[in-house]
């Protein structure tokens with residue numbers, strides 16, 4: 001039996017997997033610590049992992065560039081992979097409702113608006129859906145600053161892998177509906 005299409009697809013998948021292994025060697029990041037990056041590339045969203053020695057988080061940003069004359073656009077994605085990130089400075093308190101993969105319903109939490117984090121190793125992946133490229137680079141500084149949604153994401157993911165307890169969020173049914181008067 002021969003399934004040419006299946007074989008070609010399998011070759012493509014193998015090539016993709018080999019590139020993933022190359023990232024580990026090129027940037028000297030333990031393969032386990034790259035898992036959040038690969039999950040974010042494959043499934044979207046933010047991820048975190050920890051083993052006996054290290055932990056890592058991947059947080060994703062997305063920016064759409066649209067040309068109103070040609071009516072063409074691209075949503076470029078930037079994923080930051082940080083190994084052993086620790087928040088060293090934070091500012092602000094934002095009340096927000098967050099959804100996490102590990103629970104069914106959203107929760108009310110409080111997050112910082114600005115965070116500065118230090119880390120042991122950092123990679124940046126830029127996904128271009130037009131060119132179909134994933135450009136990988138190294139973060140040269142060992143400190144990073146995030147604002148707004150990226151700051152919320154980083155705090156959320158670090159919480160999953162840190163030894164501290166996760167923020168006890170209030171469930172959505174704690175909210176009150178208000179009826180506008182006629």
Ligand SMILES: [Zn+2]
Pocket residue numbers: 099100101102156160
């Ligand atoms: Zn989560």
